[in-house]
Amino acid sequence: MAGNRSTEGATGCSYASVVKKDAFEFSSDMLTRKWEVKGLPMVIDWVIFNDTCSNSRSTCQGNTTCVPFEGPDGGYRCACEKGYEGNPYLHPGCLDIDECEKGKNNCSENATCENKPGGYSCHCKEGYEEDGEGGCQLPSKHEKNVNVIVLGVSLGTIMLLITSFCLYLGYRRRKSVQIKEKFFRENGGFILQQRIAQGGVCSGTTRIFTAEELKKATNNYDQDRIIGQGGFGIVYKGHLLDGRIVAVKKAKMMDPTQVEQFINEVIVLSQINHRNIVKLFGCCLETEIPLLVYEFISNGTLSEHLHNKEKASKMPWLIRLKIASEAAEVLSYLHSAASPPIIHRDVKPANILLDSDYTAKVSDFGASRLVLQDQTQLITMVQGTLGYLDPEYMQTHQLTEKSDVYSFGVVLVELLTGRRAVFFDGPEEERNLSLHFLSSLKENRLFMILDDNIVCEENTEELQEVALLAKRCLNVNGEDRPTMKEVAVELGGLRRAAKHPWINNNSETSMESHALLVNPPIPFEYDATFSMTTTTEYDSLKHHMKLPVAAGR
Structure with missing residues (x-):
């Protein structure tokens, strides 16, 4: 501020001051009296000319902002950000303002x-x-009440949901237990328990499994655990907690009227201790259809081996004769030694299992029937497998032990020929193996249908004898068939002779066998029913059949 005019009452001095904006207020008294500066804030600021904010990073320090200068020469200056104070040009820049302090x-x-x-x-x-x-x-009393109510309702809802869920689980558990008890009762579980308590069943070897046990053993019946399936049901491979590997059979259906009969079969089969019968470990009665638990046999079924070219080639005649003999011994045991006798009813290669040593294990007694002492015949619905059914049984519905003999005869023919019992893709006259076999036998063409894997010069006589035995088993009239005991004895004799071929040491017999291979056949006649009624006819066929071993078949 400066003055050089005479002003009434004004001092004659001239002066000026630089102060911070808004820190000085002008008053007219300053013109009539001496004014003393007692100390006013002063801010000196500057602008960096001829530059822009884009180059301000090296000038403006931390927590600052660049303010462009509006002038002809441009430029900028640095300023602290909001909430910070200090010198924006000196390191570390502007510092935070503690508004709370x-x-x-x-x-x-x-x-x-x-x-x-x-x-x-x-x-x-x-x-x-x-x-x-x-x-x-402070919250009002009303708001407090509302909060308490909301909290109470929330907790109550949560508790209600938890309680409802627990009740539902309890209901499901009780319902499951009730259903299992219902199935257990309907499937004869109490009858079986009573028999076990009375000593009718060996509780040490036969168990009543729970549904949960078998569910875990089969990994909830995993598809990868299936080892067999068909019209009867599905068989799963299972692992019990005690380390045993088992086969769990899950049938497709069960006749409710046959519950007691089923329990009787379980009881009888659990008492059978035969090395060539698949052992029954127990059953589960808590499911709609009972589950049976058997020992696991590792090498599959005889059917799989006979009808697979690679596997069939590894089954020479001696192995097939061994299997036939062992299976015959089982059926003979069931018919003669078991008390009461048991008719298997579904004898076929699919129900003959093989272990790693090709030992036969007869299985699947689901269709079997117990024969009481005062019964020699059972009148039942026709049940069995096409191609193995006894024609007499199909006509009369009367089931006897000779029905198993017929089915076993078909198995013998399959062992000899390697063909299936029913083959729909071939010529019509060859679709039924039994009829085709008997026809070939009658026409003296036996060796034309035998499996190439089993025919050799040393076993031709054995093959003929087994073929004739099969023919007797396939007799239409059941009374003319041999018993399974007779079949087992004959096969056992052939097997022992094959193991100890003392006949081959006889030079006269060897010459006779050689003559059979080179001499033309002598024709012979069969009766209308293909029955073998005399030993003379049997010997005649055995010694005069044409044996074209070297001929192509």
């Missing part, structure tokens, strides 16, 4: 201040709540 905040008395970089925040103290205007106040 310096009182530079607008938090209410019922709130606490929390300092933050470049600012602060207010939080209501415990017991207070925001009033919607930035302040804090």
